[in-house]
Amino acid sequence: MNEIDKKIILKTEGLSKHYGGVKALDNADFTLKNGEHIAIVGDNGAGKSTFIRQITGVEIPTSGKIFFDGNLVNFKTPSDAKNAGIEAVYQNLALADDLDVPSNIFLGQEETYFNLGPFSFLNAKKMYDKSIEVLSKTGIKIPDINIAMSNMSGGQRQCVAISRSAGFASKLIIMDEPTAALGVQETEQVENIIKNLKDRGIPLIMISHNLRQVFDLVDKIWVFRQGKIVGSVDATTTNSNEVVSLITGIQQKVGEEASFI
Amino acid sequence: MNKNVNNFKANYKKLPPEFNIFLVLLGLALLFEILGWIFIGQSFVANKRRLIIMILQVSVIGIIAVGVTQVIIMAGIDLSGGSLVALSAIVAASLAQNSSYTKAVYPHLTDLPFIIPVLAGIACGLFAGFLSGNIIARTGIPPFIATLGMLVSARGASTWYNNGMPVSFLNDDFIALGQGAWPVVIFLSVAALFHILMRYTKYGKHTYAIGSNEEAARVAGINITRHKIIVYSIAGGLAGLAGVVTAARAMSAQAGMGMMYELDAIAAAVIGGTSLFGGRGRIAGTLFGVLILGVITSGFVFLRIDAYYQEMVKGAIIVGAVVVDQIRYKKKNTKDKDI
Ligand SMILES: Nc1ncnc2c1ncn2[C@@H]1O[C@H](COP(=O)(O)OP(=O)(O)OP(=O)(O)O)[C@@H](O)[C@H]1O
Ligand SMILES: [Mg+2]
Numbered sequence: 154m155n156e157i158d159k160k161i162i163l164k165t166e167g168l169s170k171h172y173g174g175v176k177a178l179d180n181a182d183f184t185l186k187n188g189e190h191i192a193i194v195g196d197n198g199a200g201k202s203t204f205i206r207q208i209t210g211v212e213i214p215t216s217g218k219i220f221f222d223g224n225l226v227n228f229k230t231p232s233d234a235k236n237a238g239i240e241a242v243y244q245n246l247a248l249a250d251d252l253d254v255p256s257n258i259f260l261g262q263e264e265t266y267f268n269l270g271p272f273s274f275l276n277a278k279k280m281y282d283k284s285i286e287v288l289s290k291t292g293i294k295i296p297d298i299n300i301a302m303s304n305m306s307g308g309q310r311q312c313v314a315i316s317r318s319a320g321f322a323s324k325l326i327i328m329d330e331p332t333a334a335l336g337v338q339e340t341e342q343v344e345n346i347i348k349n350l351k352d353r354g355i356p357l358i359m360i361s362h363n364l365r366q367v368f369d370l371v372d373k374i375w376v377f378r379q380g381k382i383v384g385s386v387d388a389t390t391t392n393s394n395e396v397v398s399l400i401t402g403i404q405q406k407v408g409e410e411a412s413f414i
Numbered sequence: 415m416n417k418n419v420n421n422f423k424a425n426y427k428k429l430p431p432e433f434n435i436f437l438v439l440l441g442l443a444l445l446f447e448i449l450g451w452i453f454i455g456q457s458f459v460a461n462k463r464r465l466i467i468m469i470l471q472v473s474v475i476g477i478i479a480v481g482v483t484q485v486i487i488m489a490g491i492d493l494s495g496g497s498l499v500a501l502s503a504i505v506a507a508s509l510a511q512n513s514s515y516t517k518a519v520y521p522h523l524t525d526l527p528f529i530i531p532v533l534a535g536i537a538c539g540l541f542a543g544f545l546s547g548n549i550i551a552r553t554g555i556p557p558f559i560a561t562l563g564m565l566v567s568a569r570g571a572s573t574w575y576n577n578g579m580p581v582s583f584l585n586d587d588f589i590a591l592g593q594g595a596w597p598v599v600i601f602l603s604v605a606a607l608f609h610i611l612m613r614y615t616k617y618g619k620h621t622y623a624i625g626s627n628e629e630a631a632r633v634a635g636i637n638i639t640r641h642k643i644i645v646y647s648i649a650g651g652l653a654g655l656a657g658v659v660t661a662a663r664a665m666s667a668q669a670g671m672g673m674m675y676e677l678d679a680i681a682a683a684v685i686g687g688t689s690l691f692g693g694r695g696r697i698a699g700t701l702f703g704v705l706i707l708g709v710i711t712s713g714f715v716f717l718r719i720d721a722y723y724q725e726m727v728k729g730a731i732i733v734g735a736v737v738v739d740q741i742r743y744k745k746k747n748t749k750d751k752d753i
Binding site (some may be wrong): 209211230231232235236241243246247248249250251252256260261262263265269271272273274275277 | 611614615616617619620622623625626627629630631632633634635636637641644693694
């Protein structure tokens, strides 16, 4: 590996988020190298989504530092993080249900004909065509993308959210349970998108409860438990038993397979 | 199953969403036509003068409704429209007086070019909207409360402005704005302009997005605070314009003008298909909503029925429109849940 490959794209030091008395995230020290794909795993309520929300400017951390692309950053809003080059698929998908697919894919970064500030005219044709293009990569079938999101299935919604972030990804892409609502075929397609991001050298943080997927896709696995990072293991050298032990905090008996894989 | 739903929607979409509202409008006109022949012995529709008066009367409400529609689509509400009409009318009128009148509000500012009072009136509403917008967007106070405060304060300010005295003796240039077809022309231009802005620009897209899912709009990088301030300012500015037209039409201004106009404007938007839950609605629908209000008012006058019956029927129609909206909204939500 050369120097550039090793450059650290994201690093957190003592990152914490407390909601009143709840320490949803406590003293998280995390690093992500450029081009690296990692997974965050942990039980429900372990603080995985909370961690993501601090990095993407959706929430302001209680304490701790975030370094992104070599700089100490202080994202005040999600658009700060976007401008820095971070795209995310949130667990709740963050879609505007009354708008159609292209409007959702391009929300906040619309294609326009000429710049008149907020009153710029939208280039609907371009957004439609590009939407068809990015959606086709997810393999999802949506008969009419010009109807409101509220008419779409869970899988269709998820693919729209993924297309949005994958289409705009520049320096880092984060996906919070990207395949939770997807069928076998669509899951495979989304995994292909992720592999494609790997080839393009775009670093990825993926939250997943699916260990098969995690082992298939990522280089490194970070384990969260009760708001703390309890370990990070190399996907090629670890095994599911070790990961499950870290998740639960209970040592697996030798030879017993983790039940939920 | 899902495919069928989508196909059905795709076919259905070919009819403009205003079609149902248009049918209601036609139905009402027909109803008054029939009642007219039965009770009065004349036609309701085939009377040009009546139609002209009707549309003139609703133009002022219409201008306010164009702004209110945008606010409601953003899942907000604006109750200040009627009071802003009074404030803007009186401010504009005070700058539109002619020098032949010796007791002008500003004796040194008479016979000004008509554009000055017009801009002053609009600016007055714009500033009030800007204020409400800032309060709503920056403090998180519910729009209902913030604009209710503005409703009371602006009414007070319009009384304070000239010690409760009416302002009259206005310049002919200014008065002309309220005469003939001008109010209608202004209303239709404003409606067309904002219909286009809402449908084809980033401004419109973001307004719908915020009304549909504010958090989604925020994480998509939209500056919610700024956008809300812009939308409330526009609504205020339009109420200001309505005030200017009102003063010009009446050839004078007084603090009691525009009373309850905000409710008619909200009613027009809701009858026109704008959802109080936000995210859905169109200015074109509001246009029909305004016409429906006009037909009701004019129909009751035509049938010589007392005004309080008219208020009762109007109230029932508004509630009906909200109920329809609620049913549609529930349907949509249950669909989401069965995913
Ligand atoms: N806004 C909030 N206010 C109070 N508590 C919160 C808030 N958001 C999250 N929490 C709490 O913080 C903890 C961590 O939640 P988080 O959503 O990060 O879990 P997670 O690891 O993403 O779980 P899952 O796998 O179920 O998505 C939980 O106990 C949750 O209840
Ligand atoms: Mg989560």
